[in-house]
Amino acid sequence: MSAVGSPSPQAPAHVAVTIFAAFAFAYFFSALVRAVTATLAPVFSVELGLSAADLGLLAGAYFLGFSLMQLPLGRALDRYGPRRVLMVFLGLAVMACGAFAVARSFSTLLVARALIGVGVSACLMAPLTAYRHRFGVAAQLRANSWMLMTGSLGMLASTLPVQWLLPTVGWRGLFWVIAGLLALSIALIGWAVPRDAPAAPLPHAAALGYREIFRHPYFVRMAPLGFVVYGGLVAVQSLWAGPWLTDVGGRSAAEAARGLFAINLSMLFAFLGWGVAMPHLTQRGWQVDRLIALGVPLPLVLLFGIVWLGAQAGPTWWAVWCVSCTFVSLSQPAVAQAFPAAAAGRALSAFNLVIFAGVFCVQWGIGLAIDALRAHGWQRASAFQAAFALFALGCTLAYAWFLWRGRTLAAPGIG
Numbered sequence: 001m002s003a004v005g006s007p008s009p010q011a012p013a014h015v016a017v018t019i020f021a022a023f024a025f026a027y028f029f030s031a032l033v034r035a036v037t038a039t040l041a042p043v044f045s046v047e048l049g050l051s052a053a054d055l056g057l058l059a060g061a062y063f064l065g066f067s068l069m070q071l072p073l074g075r076a077l078d079r080y081g082p083r084r085v086l087m088v089f090l091g092l093a094v095m096a097c098g099a100f101a102v103a104r105s106f107s108t109l110l111v112a113r114a115l116i117g118v119g120v121s122a123c124l125m126a127p128l129t130a131y132r133h134r135f136g137v138a139a140q141l142r143a144n145s146w147m148l149m150t151g152s153l154g155m156l157a158s159t160l161p162v163q164w165l166l167p168t169v170g171w172r173g174l175f176w177v178i179a180g181l182l183a184l185s186i187a188l189i190g191w192a193v194p195r196d197a198p199a200a201p202l203p204h205a206a207a208l209g210y211r212e213i214f215r216h217p218y219f220v221r222m223a224p225l226g227f228v229v230y231g232g233l234v235a236v237q238s239l240w241a242g243p244w245l246t247d248v249g250g251r252s253a254a255e256a257a258r259g260l261f262a263i264n265l266s267m268l269f270a271f272l273g274w275g276v277a278m279p280h281l282t283q284r285g286w287q288v289d290r291l292i293a294l295g296v297p298l299p300l301v302l303l304f305g306i307v308w309l310g311a312q313a314g315p316t317w318w319a320v321w322c323v324s325c326t327f328v329s330l331s332q333p334a335v336a337q338a339f340p341a342a343a344a345g346r347a348l349s350a351f352n353l354v355i356f357a358g359v360f361c362v363q364w365g366i367g368l369a370i371d372a373l374r375a376h377g378w379q380r381a382s383a384f385q386a387a388f389a390l391f392a393l394g395c396t397l398a399y400a401w402f403l404w405r406g407r408t409l410a411a412p413g414i415g
Contacts, residue, residue, distance in 0.1 A: 015194070016135065020143055022192035023127035024150040026090060026185035030120035031154030032162075033097065033178055034062060034234075038242035038260055039162045040171055042253040048106060052243070052374075056367025059239040061110045063360040065117030070353035071210055073122055077345025082126035082133075083193045089126075090186045093119025097179035101172045120182075124151070125349050130193070132336050132344035138279035144333045145278060148326075149271035155237060156264035163257040208343045213350045218338045221405035222331045223354050224398035229296065231358020232391055233325040237263065239363055241318050244388075248381045249311050259315030266319040270326045278330075288334040289406060295327030296399050303392040307385050362391060 037044070037059040044050050050058065069089075076085045096115035103109045124147060131143045165174060213219060241263060245256040281291070302321040306313040332351060339347040366387045373383035 016139065016143075018192050019130060019134070019194070020127075020146070022185075022189045023086075023123075023130070024147060025188055026086065026120075026182070027123045027127065027147055028150050028154040028157075029178055029181050029185065030093070030123035031151035032158045033093075033116055033120065033175075035155040035238040035264075036158040036162055036174070037062075038237075038239050039159055039257055041239070041242050042246065042256075043166070043171055048109075050106070051367075051371060053364070053367040053371045054106065055243070056239065056364040058106075058109060058113055060360040060364040061113040062117035063234075063356045063363065065114035066121045067117075067353050067356040067360060069118050069121040070125070070349040070356070071346075073125060074210075074346035074349030077122070077126060077129045077349065078343060081195075082122070082130040082345070083189060083195065086122045086126035087186050087189055089119055089122040090182055090189075091119075094179045094183045094186075095119075097175045097182065101175035101179070125345065125352055128332065128336065128348050129345045132341050132348075137337065138282055140336070141278040141282065141330075141333050142275045145271045145275035145329070148329055149268055149275060152264050152268035152271055156261060156268060159257050159261040159264060163254060208339070208346065210346060210350055213339065213343070213347055216338065217405070219335060219347075219351065221402060222335055222351070224401045225292070225296070225328050226331055226351055226354045227358035228362070228391075228394045228398040229299070229325060230328045230331065230355050231360075232362045232395060233322060233328070234355070234359045235362040235366070236318070237267070237322055238359075240366055241322075244313075244318070244384060245315065248384045249314055251314075259318070262315045263319045263322055266323050267326070270323040271329070274326060274329070288330045291330055292327050293403065293406070295324070296402075299324040299327075300392065300396055300399060303388070303395060307389045307392060310381060310385055362394075366391060 037055070041055050044055065044058065048054075073085070073089075093116055096112055096119050100109060100112035100116060103112050127147055128140075128144060131140045135143060162174065169177065242256050242260055245251045245259045246253065251259065299321055302317070302324055306317050306321060309317065332348065335351045336344050336348050369387035369390060370380075370383045373386055374380060378386070
């Protein structure tokens with residue numbers, strides 16, 4: 001199917017760098033607060049007495065709030081522009097982080113965590129929408145990868161640096177610090193990002209609703225990969241890699257934090273590499289669909305290998321698996337290019353809803369599976385292995401759907 005996306009203007013280099021830097025600063029802290037539960041999981045387990053399902057629910061509450069906002073967010077981005085929308089949402093994130101810092105009950109933590117997810121839900125979609133309006137195709141692919149690199153840097157900061165800070169500020173103090181830095185990001189965006197000037201709506205884009213977006217053949221093809229594989233990547237990276245290292249691998253909390261640091265450092269370099277490589281690959285005719293088709297079998301094989309190895313699958317295995325999963329990150333700009341620029345906010349937010357609904361389901365689902373198996377007498381390590389085997393099966397089915405639906409579809413005009 002041919003692309004329906006409209007061409008995007010090229011912003012001057014110095015303007016593009018300024019826009020990117022301001023957006024990236026906010027996204028750094030949104031990624032940090034998203035992933036920090038993996039590092040704080042042992043603290044929450046001891047201090048609050050949380051079970052595996054409770055941990056999964058607490059971490060997943062962020063993604064639930066995040067997901068619930070995606071459809072209204074998409075309409076707001078297309079109507080009001082990414083700069084204004086992001087500044088308003090970040091204001092809510094600041095208040096929610098403060099509420100999390102003072103919460104005294106699990107239910108209050110859940111509500112505050114969900115509101116944090118709502119508040120930072122525009123931190124990636126707003127920039128990607130702005131890039132769709134202002135940047136050319138190659139620049140969009142590079143900016144998308146480097147935004148994800150910035151997110152990996154934030155997730156990197158959520159590991160050892162957070163572990164080092166905890167004895168000094170505690171987890172409550174940490175969330176007050178994050179609240180202050182998110183407030184600073186609002187000021188930076190207001191100062192550095194030009195006022196919104198979205199692309200003029202095209203006649204068919206103005207009437208394009210979510211029903212048409214969700215039923216679009218290219219969206220339908222990509223959705224299972226986004227839900228299971230991409231969502232699962234985020235679920236593991238932001239929570240379950242840590243408990244695997246402690247509960248299956250027998251590592252201490254400090255050793256697990258070092259392992260998570262290595263995983264997120266690997267992701268940072270992976271996205272840096274994609275940002276450098278994608279403009280060159282597009283010039284040589286490599287399409288996103290072809291890269292995904294060739295790349296996704298690797299994480300599938302690795303995930304089944306990790307399940308088989310159990311305690312022997314340490315941080316290196318998880319780092320390689322996470323890096324191999326970055327092929328699916330190319331799906332986001334590809335989906336954006338399949339729609340007109342005037343509908344970019346809706347298309348990106350709809351796909352992000354799919355991804356983060358997947359994060360919530362995988363994150364909580366793994367916890368539920370572990371607890372259910374433990375209740376039936378399984379050893380903790382074996383329960384983890386079985387839960388991840390189910391996840392690996394889901395990833396395999398999503399990839400099979402992608403291949404099957406691709407028999408009659410072509411990639412959008414990227415490359």
